[in-house]
Amino acid sequence: METRIVWYVIMGAMTLAFAVALMGLRQARGHAIGRHAVLMAASAGMVLIWLVSYLAKQILFGRETFGGPEEIYYGLYIPLFIFHMLCAAVTLGLWGFNLHHGIRFLREKASNAQARPWHGHRLAGRMGVLSFGVTLVTAYLVYLMLFAWYPGGAELVADGSFSRAGSLNP
Numbered sequence: 001m002e003t004r005i006v007w008y009v010i011m012g013a014m015t016l017a018f019a020v021a022l023m024g025l026r027q028a029r030g031h032a033i034g035r036h037a038v039l040m041a042a043s044a045g046m047v048l049i050w051l052v053s054y055l056a057k058q059i060l061f062g063r064e065t066f067g068g069p070e071e072i073y074y075g076l077y078i079p080l081f082i083f084h085m086l087c088a089a090v091t092l093g094l095w096g097f098n099l100h101h102g103i104r105f106l107r108e109k110a111s112n113a114q115a116r117p118w119h120g121h122r123l124a125g126r127m128g129v130l131s132f133g134v135t136l137v138t139a140y141l142v143y144l145m146l147f148a149w150y151p152g153g154a155e156l157v158a159d160g161s162f163s164r165a166g167s168l169n170p
C-alpha cells in the first residue's frame with residue numbers, strides 16, 4: 001500500500017483537529033465553557049487517534065526514505081524533524097495538563113458554583129494551541145521534504161553511513 005495515502009489521511013485529520021481547536025478557543029473567548037470543553041476534548045481525541053495511526057504506520061511501513069543529499073539530510077531534515085517532534089511532545093503535555101484541569105474544574109463547578117478554573121489554564125492553553133500550530137506547519141515541511149522536494153531513493157544503513165541503494169520502505 002502507498003504510504004503517501006496514509007500520510008494524506010494523517011495530515012488531513014490533524015488539520016481538522018487544529019481547526020476544531022481554533023473553534024474551541026473561540027468558544028472559550030466567548031465564555032461558552034460547555035462548547036469549549038466539548039470542542040477541545042474532540043480535538044484532543046483526534047490527536048490521540050493520530051498518535052495510534054502514526055505508531056501503526058511506523059510499525060507497518062517503517063520510516064520514510066529521504067532522497068536528498070547527505071548535507072540536507074543532516075543539516076536541515078533531521079534538525080527540522082527533531083524540532084517537529086519536540087513541538088509535538090510539548091503539545092501533548094500541555095493538552096493533557098489542560099484537559100485534566102478542565103475536567104477537574106467541571107467536577108468542582110457541579111458542586112460549587114463559585115469554582116474557578118486552574119489559573120494557569122489560559123496560558124497553558126494558548127501555548128498548547130500555538131505549539132499545535134507549529135507542529136502542524138513543521139509536519140507539512142517534513143512531508144514536502146520527503147515526498148515533493150527530496151523523494152525516496154537513499155537510506156541510512158545500520159552502521160550510520162549513508163547508502164543510496166534501496167529503500168527503507170517495503
Ligand code: HEM
Pocket residue numbers: 025028029030031032033036037038040041044094095098099101102103105106117121122123124125126127128129
Ligand atoms: C474539558 C475541558 C475543559 C474545560 C472545562 C475548560 C474550561 C475553560 C474555562 C472555564 C476557561 C475560561 C474561559 C473564560 O474566560 O470565561 C478556559 C479558557 C481557555 N481554555 Fe479551556 N477548558 C477545557 C479544555 C481545554 C483544553 C484541552 C485546552 C487546550 C489547549 C484549553 C485551552 C483554553 C484556552 C487557550 C483558554 C483561554 C482562551 C482565551 O481567553 O484566550 N482548554 N477553559
